[in-house]
Amino acid sequence: MVNGKVGFENGKILLEYLDDNNNIVKIPDLESYVSKNKDISDIGEVINGDLDDYLKICLDEYLASLISDKKLKIPKNYIEFYETQKPKWIHNAIEALNYQENIHYVVQEGEIKPVDYYSTGIVQSSTNWSDGLHQFLQIKHNLKMTSETFTTNFLSNIGFINNYKNIYGLTGTLGSEKAKRVLKDVYNVDLVNVPQLRQKQYLELETIVTQDETQWVEQICSTVLIETKKDRGVLIICENIAHANRLGDLLKTQHRSTAVKLYTMNNMNQEKHVEKILPGEIIIATNLAGRGTDIRTTKVLTPFPASLSLE
Numbered sequence: 001m002v003n004g005k006v007g008f009e010n011g012k013i014l015l016e017y018l019d020d021n022n023n024i025v026k027i028p029d030l031e032s033y034v035s036k037n038k039d040i041s042d043i044g045e046v047i048n049g050d051l052d053d054y055l056k057i058c059l060d061e062y063l064a065s066l067i068s069d070k071k072l073k074i075p076k077n078y079i080e081f082y083e084t085q086k087p088k089w090i091h092n093a094i095e096a097l098n099y100q101e102n103i104h105y106v107v108q109e110g111e112i113k114p115v116d117y118y119s120t121g122i123v124q125s126s127t128n129w130s131d132g133l134h135q136f137l138q139i140k141h142n143l144k145m146t147s148e149t150f151t152t153n154f155l156s157n158i159g160f161i162n163n164y165k166n167i168y169g170l171t172g173t174l175g176s177e178k179a180k181r182v183l184k185d186v187y188n189v190d191l192v193n194v195p196q197l198r199q200k201q202y203l204e205l206e207t208i209v210t211q212d213e214t215q216w217v218e219q220i221c222s223t224v225l226i227e228t229k230k231d232r233g234v235l236i237i238c239e240n241i242a243h244a245n246r247l248g249d250l251l252k253t254q255h256r257s258t259a260v261k262l263y264t265m266n267n268m269n270q271e272k273h274v275e276k277i278l279p280g281e282i283i284i285a286t287n288l289a290g291r292g293t294d295i296r297t298t299k300v301l302t303p304f305p306a307s308l309s310l311e
Contacts, residue, residue: 003044006030017043052094059090088131096136102242105137106265110144112137113267117240121287123267158186170194221250224282228255231279233297237290241265244284251282263289 004017013030019042027033027043034040047054063086066072074082101107105114106123112134114124128134128149138145161167167187174180180191210216224234238244241264252260263274263285274283276296283289 015043055094056090059093060086063090085131092129092131092133093136095133096140099137100242101141102245103240106241107141107143108267112141112143115241117286119287121264121266121285121290123265125267161187217247217250220247221254224251225254228259228280228282233277233279234282235277235289235295236282236284238264238284238286241286244286248284251284255282256280260284 004015007014007016009028012028012032015027015030015033017025017027019025033043040046063072067074099105103115103117105112107113108123108125112129114127114129116122116124128146129137130149130151132148135145135148167189169189174183183189184191208219210219220236224236227234236244236247238247244262244264248260248262259278259281261273261281261283263270263283266288274285274289274295277283283295289295
């Protein structure tokens with residue numbers, strides 16, 4: 001851990017810090033400096049073990065010092081609550097540093113909005129993270145802090161559904177044997193496979209593995225542009241909003257910008273832009289477009305060769 005301002009310059013990690021005389025000292029290659037010097041006490045300290053565990057210990061000691069120095073006073077009737085919540089607050093303070101904008105959440109209209117990027121891609125506008133995580137993210141982005149929310153009554157999905165005598169359900173995403181077994185054991189139901197109405201018409205191409213993210217993006221763009229030259233529409237499904245934005249910005253410089261459409265936000269009325277796709281158009285989306293989205297094609301549009309899924 002180093003004390004100072006860390007940046008990047010000429011492909012190397014740069015550190016600027018104040019010495020004992022309050023003079024700014026610049027280390028142009030921090031990695032080389034640390035490897036050549038056994039004693040780095042002038043700029044920081046070497047952490048042995050997990051960084052998150054180290055930060056948790058530091059935060060716990062910091063809170064204890066505030067209380068012992070009477071800079072922070074906990075009312076007696078809140079001491080038990082404080083001791084219960086403190087480990088969760090410390091954990092989420094570190095978690096807020098690790099969370100990435102446009103992946104785990106978005107910032108809209110001065111508010112933090114969680115994103116279910118791993119599953120549905122939905123921006124959960126009415127959801128607040130608990131145990132201080134939401135508040136730490138607000139601090140991270142210099143936003144107005146809201147009060148922490150607490151749940152006084154809770155009923156799980158399992159408890160709610162099991163109140164019914166007869167349970168029926170349909171899903172198109174349940175595939176693994178483990179998931180099926182869990183449903184059968186928890187809800188005591190039978191599972192039946194319903195055959196598809198139409199035969200699948202997609203062609204799965206051979207997977208391409210690249211050495212780094214730059215080559216990965218370039219490969220996607222070149223493949224997409226080849227298909228658009230054939231007057232085909234292309235749907236790209238990205239893992240998160242950040243990847244979609246990056247691909248969108250790049251493709252707009254290499255293709256007609258008006259032909260590149262983004263569908264990454266379910267709360268920004270973007271659906272109307274992807275209801276129909278024309279020859280040569282590109283739709284870049286998250287999992288929002290992978291679950292039940294009906295994209296209409298024109299009569300002159302050739303069939304999709306395949307959806308490009310970025311994982």
